[in-house]
Structures are given as structure tokens and as C-alpha cells.
Amino acid sequence: MDELQTHREFFESLVCPRDRSSLEPTGSYLMCEHGHKYPIVDGIPVLLLGDKQQTIEIAEASLAAASQFAEGVSPVDALFTSTLGISEDEREGVLAEADEISDIDPVVRFMIGATNGLLYKRLIGTVTEYTIPELRLRPVQGGRLLDVGCNWGRWSIAASRLGYRVVGIDPSLGAVLAARRVSRQLGAAAQFVVGDARFLPLADDSFDTVFSYSVVQHFSKENAHLAISEMGRVLKRGGECLVQMPNKWGLRCLFHQVRRRFRVPVLFEVRYWTLSELLQTYSSMIGPTRLSVDCFFGLGLQASDSHLMPFGRRCVIVLSERLRHLSRSLRVLTSVADSVYVASVKTQFSPPSGGPVCR
Secondary structure (H helix, E strand, O other): OOHHHHHHHHHHHEEOOOOOOEEEEEOOEEEEOOOOEEEEEOOEEEEOOOOOOOOOHHHHHHHHHHHHHHOOOOOOOOOOHHHOOOOHHHHHHHHHHOOOOOOOOHHHHHHHHHHHOHHHHHHOOOOOOOOOOOOOOOOOOOOEEEEEOOOOOHHHHHHHHOOOEEEEEEOOHHHHHHHHHHHHHOOOOEEEEEEEOOEOOEOOOOEEEEEEOOOHHHOOHHHHHHHHHHHHHHEEEEEEEEEEEEEOOOHHHHHHHHHOOOOOOOOOOOOOEOHHHHHHHHHHHOOOEEEEEEEOOOOOOOHHHHHHOOHHHHHHHHHHHHHHHHHOOOHHHHHHOOEEEEEEEOOOOOOOOOOOOOO
């Protein structure tokens, strides 16, 4: 499938996140038959719902910036750093490197700690290569994959390398624009849209695979249920949903819960789930579900990045990998893993999702 046809397929699969009706371009907006309109920024549709409470502040910043752009107001900076959710010092670092010639996109260079996990904070502003992880899915030439919470696109690019035709979605306009730049730089076949995981602006049964990493774990249980239901809705019958989630009884996860005295999490803090809760939730909302280990001793550890780490952290990753492999035969280890993958298959009898937001 050529690039033009892929681009056309992408826009045809977009729907109004309010009522799931089709969208048509009207100037610098996409508009549905019921009059709901959504801005387009440099070819990127911004399909967020302004009248809904957002799961993260950057969504509000993305809405504001996109609306101003569509009305002809020049952005404060072309990289939309106000929508990245990073510190002021990091924003200044991004802008300082924006005009420099570099192999690494400035947004990625300064977002790596926020996107890849705490283990990567030492690489902020200094990372010299793109940290593209190993995606634990079988290669599917031409299969459509939705990356929910794609940020700067590392998992989208990993999926593209396995032969998938990828759509990445994220509430950060600046991150999505960076994802498009990086995917083009690396020759990855991916399309991107700004949107909300709870109200996916995508047609029913339109993806062979849905993937999400380090996203649903930050949602309240109510919002998580909405997002999981939406993933099931856009998944084709027989398609697989693979989502990374934290284990409440993981060793490192327990440490973090003790440190915050088991209080109720707020804002974008991690919510911890029991394994039985994960199995019950995903099975009821999507279909038959199984669990496997992602990593131990933290969230987001990737063996593919171990060469970027100092010796001590490299040893942690090596031990995590050895335990992960051992967990395949010694299943009890899964109960103390910190990060797990939840794999669900949408069956013919999967329950439908909740219906449109409004008409």
C-alpha cells in the first residue's frame, strides 16, 4: 500500500469522538454532520473534547494551542512546547536546540525522562540515539495497529518495523508532531492524531491490534474502564489488545505505595492493579485475557536500552530480563513482577462498548 493510500485510509477511519459520525475537511477544521468541528495543525487532526475533564493538563494546552492555530494565530513556538508536560528548564532546552542540526529531535532529547521512565532521567538533554524498544508482538505485514498514548512515537516506530501500518494517538500536540518528525526521519510508516484514549476518534472494528504502554496505569479506575472499553470497540473481531499495566504486589510497586502511605492517587500518579483485577476487567470488556511479565524492579525497563545505562542500572535490567524469561516456566514469579502485559483477544461475543458521547 503506497503512502497516499495509507494517508487516505487513515483519514477515512477517523470519526467524530462525540457521535462517531464521519468527518469532512472544512478549511483548517474537520467537521462532522452534526456540526462538531476539530482543528487541524500542520496536517495533524486534534480530536479532543473541550467540554470533558481531561486526564492530563497537556490536553487542555493542546486544545488551546490547536484552536488558536486553526484561527490563524501564530504559535508561541513551532514545537508547541507548552503541550509537552515537561519542566520549564526542559522546555528552554528544547527551544535552545530547535534550530541546531542534530540526529536526535530536541523534543525527544528532553522528554526521554518523562516518557521512558525514571531510569532514563540521567539521559535528559544528552541522549544520543532513539530508544526504540522491542515490541513483543508477532510481525504482521500490513496489519493495522493503534498505539494509544504514543507520545514521541517510539512504540509506533517499533510496530512499523514489524510490518504494521500504525496510527498513534496522544493528547500532546507537541509530542504527536515530534512523533511524525521522528517516524519520517527513521522511515517508519505511521500516522498520528491528537486525541483522548477514553473517546477514541476512530471507527469501530478498524484495527487488527491495539497497543498501549505506560498510559492506562495513570488513569483513575473509572477513566481506565472507559479507555479499555474504547480499545475493545476499535479492535476487529479476533484482534489482540496488548496493554502494559503495573502490578499492585510487585516489589518496586509496593515500595512506591508504602512511600506514599497507600493514599488515594491523584492527577497523573500511577494506579496499581491486582492481577485478578486486570484479568477480570480486560476479560469482561474485550475478551479472553492472559498475563505475562514485562519487567521487574520498576516500570518501563527495556533490555534494548541497557547499553545506555551505567553499570549498576545495567545489572538491574539484566536481572529483570533473566527473571522475565524464568517466569515463563515458573509462573509464580508473575505475582511479584512490577510491570505486566495484559493480552486480550476480542471474540465474537465480546460485549459492546458504551455508545457515543452525545448526538
